[in-house]
Amino acid sequence: MTSKIITIAKTTFLNALRKRVFQIIFIFGVIIILSTQFFTFFTFGEEIKILKDVGMAGITFFSLIISIVIGSSQIQSDLEKKTIYTVLSCPVSRRQYLIGKAIGVICYVTFAILLLSLVFYIALSAKTYSIEKKVGEEARFGFATFAYNVELLKGIYLIIIKGGILVSLAILLSMFFHQTFNIIACFLIYIVGHLTQIAGNLAESGGKVIGLIMLGFYYLFPNFEFFNISDYIAVGKIISFRYVFTVGAYGILYSVMLIYIASELFSKKEV
Amino acid sequence: MDHVIEIKGLRKVYRDFWYRPKVIAIDRLDMEVKKGEIFGFLGPNGSGKTTALKLMLGLIFPTSGKIRILGKVPTDVRIKEQIGYMPEESYLYGFLNADETLDFYGKLNGIPRARRKERIEKVLDIVGLKHARKRRLSDYSKGMSRRISLAQVLLKDPDLVLLDEPTIGLDPVVSREVKDVILGLKSEGKTVVLSSHLLSEVQTVCDKIAILCEGKLIKEGNVDELLTVNGETEIVASGLKQEDISRIKDVISSSGGKFISSGHPKETLEGLFIKSIKEKQESKSN
Numbered sequence: 001m002t003s004k005i006i007t008i009a010k011t012t013f014l015n016a017l018r019k020r021v022f023q024i025i026f027i028f029g030v031i032i033i034l035s036t037q038f039f040t041f042f043t044f045g046e047e048i049k050i051l052k053d054v055g056m057a058g059i060t061f062f063s064l065i066i067s068i069v070i071g072s073s074q075i076q077s078d079l080e081k082k083t084i085y086t087v088l089s090c091p092v093s094r095r096q097y098l099i100g101k102a103i104g105v106i107c108y109v110t111f112a113i114l115l116l117s118l119v120f121y122i123a124l125s126a127k128t129y130s131i132e133k134k135v136g137e138e139a140r141f142g143f144a145t146f147a148y149n150v151e152l153l154k155g156i157y158l159i160i161i162k163g164g165i166l167v168s169l170a171i172l173l174s175m176f177f178h179q180t181f182n183i184i185a186c187f188l189i190y191i192v193g194h195l196t197q198i199a200g201n202l203a204e205s206g207g208k209v210i211g212l213i214m215l216g217f218y219y220l221f222p223n224f225e226f227f228n229i230s231d232y233i234a235v236g237k238i239i240s241f242r243y244v245f246t247v248g249a250y251g252i253l254y255s256v257m258l259i260y261i262a263s264e265l266f267s268k269k270e271v
Numbered sequence: 272m273d274h275v276i277e278i279k280g281l282r283k284v285y286r287d288f289w290y291r292p293k294v295i296a297i298d299r300l301d302m303e304v305k306k307g308e309i310f311g312f313l314g315p316n317g318s319g320k321t322t323a324l325k326l327m328l329g330l331i332f333p334t335s336g337k338i339r340i341l342g343k344v345p346t347d348v349r350i351k352e353q354i355g356y357m358p359e360e361s362y363l364y365g366f367l368n369a370d371e372t373l374d375f376y377g378k379l380n381g382i383p384r385a386r387r388k389e390r391i392e393k394v395l396d397i398v399g400l401k402h403a404r405k406r407r408l409s410d411y412s413k414g415m416s417r418r419i420s421l422a423q424v425l426l427k428d429p430d431l432v433l434l435d436e437p438t439i440g441l442d443p444v445v446s447r448e449v450k451d452v453i454l455g456l457k458s459e460g461k462t463v464v465l466s467s468h469l470l471s472e473v474q475t476v477c478d479k480i481a482i483l484c485e486g487k488l489i490k491e492g493n494v495d496e497l498l499t500v501n502g503e504t505e506i507v508a509s510g511l512k513q514e515d516i517s518r519i520k521d522v523i524s525s526s527g528g529k530f531i532s533s534g535h536p537k538e539t540l541e542g543l544f545i546k547s548i549k550e551k552q553e554s555k556s557n
Contacts (some may be wrong), residue, residue: 007378011364018366082362086423089328089356089433090379093348270331 004092005100012104013111016070025069026112029062033120037127049234051127052152055120056230060159063113064190067163070108071170072182074101075266084271095263102171102259109163117156121149151233154244161251162227166190168258169222175265192217193224222254274339275431275462276304276327281336283322283486296322298486300336304464304479309457311477311494312466319486320466321359324433327464328356341431352380355424359435361416365409369400369419372408373426380427394422397452414445421452432456434465438472443544450476471541474498507536 016022036051075098078084087097169189173182196218203214226247229239283297297319304310312320325331326338329345343350363372370391377387395401398418403411408419417440424432437453438446453476456463467473473480474494482490490497511519520530538546 004379004381007375011367011375015364015366082358082360083364085325085328085330085358085362086356086376086420087379088330089351089354090376090427091348091351091381092379 004096005103008087008092008097008100009104009107012074012101013108015074016105016108017111019070022066022070022112025062025065026115029058029116030119032058032062033116033123037123047131048124048128051124053230053234055124056152056155056159056233059113059116059120059156060162060230062116063109063159063163064166066112067105067109067166068170068183068186068190071105071167072174072179072186074105075171075174076179076182079271088271094267094269098171098263098266099259102168102262105167105171106164106255109167110160113156113160113163117152121152124152151236151239154239154241155229155233157244158227158229158247158251161248161255162224164255165222165224165251165258168255168262172258172262172265175262175269189221190224193222194228196221196223197225222251226250273305274303275306275308275341276302276310276464277337277339278302279337281323281326281338282334283319283326283331284334296486297326297333300483300486300488302481302488302491304462306462307457307460308479309453309463309465309477311473311480312464312483313468313470313473313480314466314483315468317485318483320468320483321435322486323483324356324435324464324466327433328354352427353430355427355429355432357420357424357432357434357437359439361408361411361420363408363416363420363423366407368407369395369404369422372419373422376423377426382427390426390428394425397425398422399448413440414442417441417445417449421449425452430461432461432463434463436467436469437465438467438469443541444548446472447541447545471539503531 033055036054075084078087078101084097088094166186170182170186173185177185199214199217199221203211203218205211232239279301281297281300282295284292285294285296287293300319300323312323314320322331326333327340327345328351329347332346338345341350341353364375367375373391373394374387377390382390395404398421400415400418400422403415408416411419417437421437424434432453434453438449441449450472453463453465457476457478465473465477477494479493480491480497481488506519516533523530
C-alpha cells in the first residue's frame with residue numbers, strides 16, 4: 001500500500017519539477033532574493049533587517065504561489081487529461097492516489113522552499129561578510145549569521161507547514177472547482193486565514209449570533225497568522241521552540257484533516 | 272468461474288448540476304462474457320460503449336443494476352491486478368519516457384523489480400518501441416502513443432483486457448499489429464472486451480458481439496452465426512474451366528436451386544495494403 005503511495009508521490013514530484021512554469025516562478029524567486037544584495041543603507045543593523053525582511057517575504061510569497069498553483073493543478077490535470085483512467089485501472093485505491101498526489105506536491109513545495117532558503121542564506125551571509133569587512137570587523141563568512149540562523153530555520157519550517165496547508169486546501173477544493181476558481185478560492189481563504197484572529201476577538205466581544213458565527217469562522221478557517229514570524233525574525237527576537245512545535249503540530253493536523261476530507265469525497269467521485 | 276463478466280439490468284444515468292437526469296447512457300443492459308472470449312462492443316458514437324467499459328472498471332458507478340467482474344464488484348481494487356485497460360486515447364503522462372511510464376505502471380500493479388524489468392523488455396519488444404524508450408511520450412506520434420498504451424496493458428499480463436477503440440486513428444499496418452496482439456491474447460486464454468465502431472475490425476477478431484444503440488442492447492450473439500446468410504451456399508474451388516462452371520450451373524438448376532453468381536474471390540483492401548507495404552519493405556532490406 002505504502003509503495004504505491006510513494007510511486008504516485010514520486011511521479012507527482014517529477015511532474016512538478018519538469019513543468020516549465022514552475023521553473024520560471026522559481027527562477028523569479030531567486031532573482032528577487034539575490035536582488036537584496038543591492039540594497040544599501042547607512043547602518044549595519046538596518047541593512048541586515050531589510051534584507052531578512054525582503055528575503056523571508058519573498059520565500060513566503062513564492063511558496064504561496066507554488067503551493068496554490070501546483071496543488072490546484074495536479075488532480076484537475078489528471079481528470080482533464082484523463083490520465084486518471086489508466087492510474088485507477090491499476091490496483092490503486094482512490095485514497096492511495098489522492099494521498100500520493102498530496103505527498104508529491106508537498107514534497108515539491110518543501111524542496112522549492114528549501115532551495116530558495118539556501119539562496120537566501122547565501123545572499124544573507126555574503127551581505128553580512130561585505131558589511132563586516134567595510135566596518136572593519138573581522139569577516140566571518142557563514143558564521144556571522146549563525147546567531148539568527150536558528151530563528152531563520154524556525155521561520156522557514158513554519159513557511160513549509162503553511163505551504164502544506166495550502167496544498168491540502170487546493171487539493172480539497174479541486175474536488176469541486178476547476179483550477180482558475182480553485183486558485184481564486186485559495187487566495188481568498190489565505191486572506192481570510194490572516195484575519196481569523198480578528199474573528200476570534202469578535203466572537204468574544206460581539207453579540208450571541210455574531211459571536212457564534214465568528215467562533216465558527218475562527219475554528220473553521222486555518223489561522224495563517226500563527227505562521228507569520230518573519231517580523232520577529234527581522235528584528236532579532238527569539239521565538240520559543242514550544243511555540244514553533246505547537247504551531248507546526250496545528251498545521252500538520254489541519255493538513256491531515258483536509259486531505260482526509262478530500263479522500264472521502266474523492267472515493268465517491270466519478271472520474 | 273465460467274463468466275468473467277456478468278452484467279444484469281445495468282443502468283447509468285448522467286445528471287446535471289441540479290441532479291436532474293440529463294442522459295441515459297446505459298439502459299437495462301444484460302450481458303455475459305465467458306473466459307477466453309473476444310467480445311466486441313459495437314455501436315455508433317455516443318451509444319454507451321465507453322460508459323460500459325468505465326462502469327466495468329469502477330471509474331463511474333451504476334445508477335442501478337449489477338456488475339460482477341471476475342466474480343467481484345468493479346470497485347474492489349484487488350480485481351484490477353487482473354485487468355488491463357487501454358482507453359480510446361493514450362491517457363499517459365507526457366513528461367515520462369517509455370521506460371519510466373512502464374516502470375510507473377509496473378510499480379502500481381505491484382510487479383516485483385526483477386520481473387518488472389523483464390516484462391518491460393518483453394512488451395517494448397512486442398510493441399516495437401525499444402528504439403524510442405528514452406523519448407518523452409509528449410514527443411510520440413499517435414501510433415507510438417497507442418503502442419505504449421498497449422504495452423502498459425500487456426505489462427501486467429492480465430486475465431481480462433478491456434480495449435476502447437484500440438485501432439482508432441492508426442494506419443493499417445499498426446492497426447493490423449494491434450489486431451495480431453489481440454488474437455495472441457486469445458491464444459493465451461485471455462478474455463478481451465473491445466469497443467469499436469470499425470465493423471471490419473470487430474468482424475476479424477471477435478467471437479461474440481453486442482450492438483449498442485442509445486444505451487440499449489439491440490443485438491447480441493456469436494459473430495459467425497449473426498453474419499451467416501441462411502438459405503445460401505458458398506462454394507470456393509480452384510482449377511475449374513468455363514465448361515465445368517456451366518455444368519455446375521446445370522446441376523444447380525436441375526436440383527431446384529438458383530445460381531446467383533460466380534467469379535474470382537476478392538482480397539480485402541486491408542490485406543492488399545499490408546501485402547504491398549511488406550513487399551516494399553522487404554525489397555528495400557534486400
